[in-house]
Amino acid sequence: MKKQKFSIGALLQIDLKNGQYAFGRVVNKEETLFYDFFTDNISNLNFAKIYSAKELFRVSVMKYAITSGLWVVIDNKPIEADLALPNKYFIQDMITKEFSVYHQGNIIPATYEDIKGLECAAVWEPEHVEDRLRDYFAGVPNVWVEDLKPKLQVN
Structure with a gap:
C-alpha cells in the first residue's frame, strides 16, 4: 500500500x-x-x-x-x-447513563429525545x-x- x-x-x-x-x-x-x-x-x-x-x-x-x-x-x-x-453526536455516560450532545468541541446535557437518531461519538x-x-x-x-x-x- x-x-x-x-x-x-x-x-x-x-x-x-x-x-x-x-x-x-x-x-x-x-x-x-x-x-x-x-x-x-x-x-x-x-x-x-x-x-x-x-x-x-x-x-x-x-x-x-x-x-x-x-x-x-x-x-x-x-x-x-x-x-x-460537522454533525452532532451523542455521548452516554457509562455509569449514570445520562446523555450529552457533542458538537464542534462542545458538550451539552441532553435527553434521549435530543439524541435520538444521532451517531455515537x-x-x-x-x-x-x-x-x-x-x-x-x-x-x-x-x-x-x-x-x-x-x-x-x-x-
Missing part, C-alpha cells in the same frame, strides 16, 4: 474485500462521509455518480485508514460548504467501517452500530 496524505476533499475507494467497493469522502478534519453507493467494477468509475449519491452516514475514522493507503484516494475536490459542517477503526458498509449493502444489521446505540436506563 502506498502512503497517502490526509486531505479534506479526498474521495476514497474502499475495498470491502467481498468483490465490492464502497466510497467515502473526507469532509472536514474530524469526519468522513460514506456514500450509499457501491460497485463491483472499478475499471470505469463515474465520479459524478459517486459524488451525487446519497450520504449514508458520517463518522470519525482513524486517519491511518487513509495515510497507510488502505483506503485509496481516487479524486480530490473542494468540499461544498454544507458538507463541511466514536472514532471508528477502518475494518469496522468496512463491516458496517458490507452489512448495509447486504441488508443485515451491523454489530458495531447495534453496540453503539444508546442504552436506556431501566429503573
Whole structure:
C-alpha cells in the first residue's frame, strides 16, 4: 500500500474485500462521509455518480485508514460548504447513563429525545467501517452500530 496524505476533499475507494467497493469522502478534519453507493467494477468509475449519491452516514475514522493507503484516494475536490459542517453526536455516560450532545468541541446535557437518531461519538477503526458498509449493502444489521446505540436506563 502506498502512503497517502490526509486531505479534506479526498474521495476514497474502499475495498470491502467481498468483490465490492464502497466510497467515502473526507469532509472536514474530524469526519468522513460514506456514500450509499457501491460497485463491483472499478475499471470505469463515474465520479459524478459517486459524488451525487446519497450520504449514508458520517463518522470519525482513524486517519491511518487513509495515510497507510488502505483506503485509496481516487479524486480530490473542494468540499461544498454544507458538507463541511460537522454533525452532532451523542455521548452516554457509562455509569449514570445520562446523555450529552457533542458538537464542534462542545458538550451539552441532553435527553434521549435530543439524541435520538444521532451517531455515537466514536472514532471508528477502518475494518469496522468496512463491516458496517458490507452489512448495509447486504441488508443485515451491523454489530458495531447495534453496540453503539444508546442504552436506556431501566429503573
